Amino acid sequence: MKNRFFFFVAALFLCSACASRNQGFVVRGSFPGLQDSMVVMLRCMENESCSVVTQGVVRDGAFELRGVVRTPMYCELLFSNQDIVSRPEDVKVGNIFLFLDNSELTLKVPHLDSMSFTSLFMAETAEVKDYLKGSPLQQEFYEYRKALLPLNLVAQKASDSLTMMSLRENCYTPEEYNRLFDEQYPQKQAAEAAIDAAKMEFVRAHPRSLLTLYIAETLLKTPFTRAPEEVEELTRVVGQIEDTVRRPYILKIADITRTLCKGAVYKDVELINTTGEKVKLSQFVHPDRYTLVDFWASWCGPCRWAIPKVEQLYKRYGDDRLAVVSVSLDKKREDWEKALKQENMPWTQLGVDGNDMLVTVSRAYHITRIPRLLLIAPDGRVVFSGHDVNALRLTVEKLL
Template sequence: MRTRAITPVLGLLAILLMSATAIADKSGYTISGTVKGGQEGDTLILAELDYLNLIPVDTTVIKNGKFVFTGDQKEATFRYIAQIKNGLVKDGNGFMLENGNISVNIGDSIQGGHGTPNNELWNQFNDENNRIGAKADPYWKVANDSTLDAGKRTEAQKELDKIDKRQSEYLLSFICQNITSGVAHYLLTSYYPSMDIPTLEKTVGAMEKAGVKDELYATVSQKLNAIKNTGIGSTFTDIELNDPDGKPIKLSTYVGKNKVTLIDFWASWCGPCLAEMPNVIKAYELYKDKGFGIVGVSLDNKAEAWKACIQKLKLSWPQMSDLKGWQSKGAAAYDVTSIPATVLVNQEGKIIGKNLRGEDLTEKLKELLNVK
């Protein structure tokens, strides 16, 4: 993990967080600040961040050298204020939006917001995380300098890995110590998809200890269970979804029939999936008479596109989908966060391979099916 990150938050800050929330809930929020180099009448947007995209939720203009946003925010969340010039983002600043009086300046060296508990907590996190991350700069230069010998570059990479580990440890410690805060909620939402089993277990444990049983807790717990239940050697998780005709079918029906079953997660809109499909078809044609079967689990949203792609590619094996895209129940059951993804299951229902593609898949099938 490369992040740019506090010392443990004491009881006083926890009290401030609770009391400020109680007070702010009645008064809403007021965000005020200045823009370095800004002109009277310049537009600013208050926006959500969707990956790298800004989704405006409010706008204002500079008046008398300052800007102001007002509103009400039930729960603290991350937002971004951007200065717009000629339709383009010129500058901006990210902060925690919550009820209360928040100061945010654009274009100077002061990053983040100030004046409310979650903003002070956010700034503390970033200060410490940046302090750790800054130590990586000289090693990055060495590790990426192709003119240096391999030994020096390898040693630099080892140092980078140590720094990366320290940042990951700090992130986990910060989230667990401040688990009820809006900052921890935002960080956990951002990083839980890449967390391993021990990290997820500590996080879920901290949430349970603090009595946090919200939607995010359910999501993180589901991911933890999915990883535990879908590792190699685990018993496969059954899925029941509709086939292209709208009839429910179960994965277990085919696992029990085949000697080896490939669960193939794909979608008609997925370029890499379509590029890999000739290899999947080749493997099926080679070994379908030897006991090999495939069940396609689509992350499509539109039935028409899904059905048309099946016909175009002439996919003859069973297909299922709930047409919910990345919210697919099947994808969640197997912790699928990118596609194409595959899971190989034997007739006894044990997972014996994951994400095998191309020659790796055909060679594995040759071994499993005792093909000479």
């Protein structure tokens, strides 16, 4: 799964040494604060390793980066003097995010100090400063970011509030915590729904934009949340955009999302039980009750933290109303067995046997992080998919 994504990211760009000066991109700038020999780097923000697209150094108070991308991509332009200063207090790091295409861009800032460093995690809630000039696509990217900024700030505030409450959970009684969560979580849901709607609105308003391809990709990647008609709408839009790299990749994602759309039936996968026998998930999904499937691993802290809350649901509703199946994604059987003894979970325990089975299960449900909690209705439809056990509790309470 990771290898396939790696090859896609590799296809996004070619190294600057291979670039044609006539058909690639140019990113240049000269402004106060730049120090000769300071490193200037372009990094792709679409993979975990933040692959370097190209880099150079400041000479005579200016920099110029050249290269070629096969399709526009989300990048970071990073400045650092770390290699040319001796004292930690003299280190300066600044960055700016951009949507890079094969055009000429000029960075115009009052001073290097006006470019603070923003982590990728906080990029969507950072002030948008349109310092890069020259590309219509970059200007479109700035307009998109500005339109979503107030919505992202609301969502971040709601998320931070829930996070802080979670960190202080031992300060509340279980009843108090549940009540506060039930009051605040709908605010987070509403904020996220507003962001989702704004993205769909942008896609509809810019059906030919290469930026729309990137946005459509983010909309299609979350399983069991996109309505079937929305998947088809996004697929139609993507299919009309002229692009030979990202478009076919997104169309493949859309094919997967069709089977993982809102209200889709769960996928049967092969697993093993605690004695090593091969079994099917369908053997433990019952037509007369809801079934909770918890994908977890022994090394995953949030997974272990969620187990007591899953047990509360199991005991509250009973196996005759809510069957629970835990599926360990541990690669080492001994790690799984050790965790089972420690947690002593009184419900069905299944796991994966080897990397091939792990990859198959992960691909079937597009699992990119755990815990991954699935609630399956008696008719086989997935009615909840997420990572938050408290959000799961809300859904279970509504349904049962």
